[in-house]
Amino acid sequence: DAGVTQSPTHLIKTRGQHVTLRCSPISGHKSVSWYQQVLGQGPQFIFQYYEKEERGRGNFPDRFSARQFPNYSSELNVNALLLGDSALYLCASSTGQGFEDTQYFGPGTRLTVL
Amino acid sequence: AQKVTQAQTEISVVEKEDVTLDCVYETRDTTYYLFWYKQPPSGELVFLIRRNSFDEQNEISGRYSWNFQKSTSSFNFTITASQVVDSAVYFCALSEARGSQGNLIFGKGTKLSVKP
Numbered sequence: 001d002a003g004v005t006q007s008p009t010h011l012i013k014t015r016g017q018h019v020t021l022r023c024s025p026i027s028g029h030k031s032v033s034w035y036q037q038v039l040g041q042g043p044q045f046i047f048q049y050y051e052k053e054e055r056g057r058g059n060f061p062d063r064f065s066a067r068q069f070p071n072y073s074s075e076l077n078v079n080a081l082l083l084g085d086s087a088l089y090l091c092a093s094s095t096g097q098g099f100e101d102t103q104y105f106g107p108g109t110r111l112t113v114l
Numbered sequence: 115a116q117k118v119t120q121a122q123t124e125i126s127v128v129e130k131e132d133v134t135l136d137c138v139y140e141t142r143d144t145t146y147y148l149f150w151y152k153q154p155p156s157g158e159l160v161f162l163i164r165r166n167s168f169d170e171q172n173e174i175s176g177r178y179s180w181n182f183q184k185s186t187s188s189f190n191f192t193i194t195a196s197q198v199v200d201s202a203v204y205f206c207a208l209s210e211a212r213g214s215q216g217n218l219i220f221g222k223g224t225k226l227s228v229k230p
Contacts, residue, residue: 031216033216033217035218040222041222041223042118042205042207042220042222042223043159043205043218043220044220045214045216045217045218045219047216048214048216048217050216055216056214056216056217057214058214058217088157090159092159092218094216097216099146099147099209099210099211099213099217100166100209102149102161102164103161103216103218104161105151105159105160105161106158107156107157107158108157110157
């Protein structure tokens with residue numbers, strides 16, 4: 001069975017631009033969460049979506065937004081990019097939205113902002 | 115204050131040595147889950163184990179074992195007879211019943227290097 005997939009693998013943008021990252025969950029999983037991982041740190045929670053609705057949000061500015069589609073895939077959008085947005089963006093999927101659900105991660109999208 | 119502390123930033127061992135990665139957590143919830151993930155150089159986080167707060171039994175899976183002690187708020191991970199393929203960054207994570215939905219709280223990770 002296919003795991004979580006993310007696209008693109010790598011992305012280079014300049015300050016002020018906008019970026020869209022995509023994620024497809026494991027088949028049968030209805031929840032998608034997004035994390036930001038800067039070099040040398042653990043992942044930081046950005047959003048969780050379940051059944052197309054936002055169910056959780058981390059401490060990130062409004063420049064970050066996301067949505068989930070009827071097929072449970074998801075997009076993360078970041079506007080007005082800053083140098084500090086350079087990071088590995090990880091998507092995770094789980095069967096449910098609960099704190100007990102194991103999240104399975106994709107390979108990530110490496111975003112570089114110049 | 116950090117909720118998940120992995121005090122060992124980097125550990126280097128020689129193949130076949132045993133190694134223990136420490137994880138100390140902090141929560142006011144009585145119901146929570148703890149996780150360990152492995153992140154090889156490719157970047158993908160690989161799930162290793164999940165443990166709920168009511169189950170303090172130690173777990174063994176092949177060369178891997180986990181020691182959960184609520185009294186010391188620790189959930190340590192031991193690799194027996196380490197191998198070069200174990201080289202990776204290992205993360206401990208906490209999920210709280212009263213936390214934000216879907217929010218896994220990660221430690222900063224421990225980078226393990228296993229030399230041949």
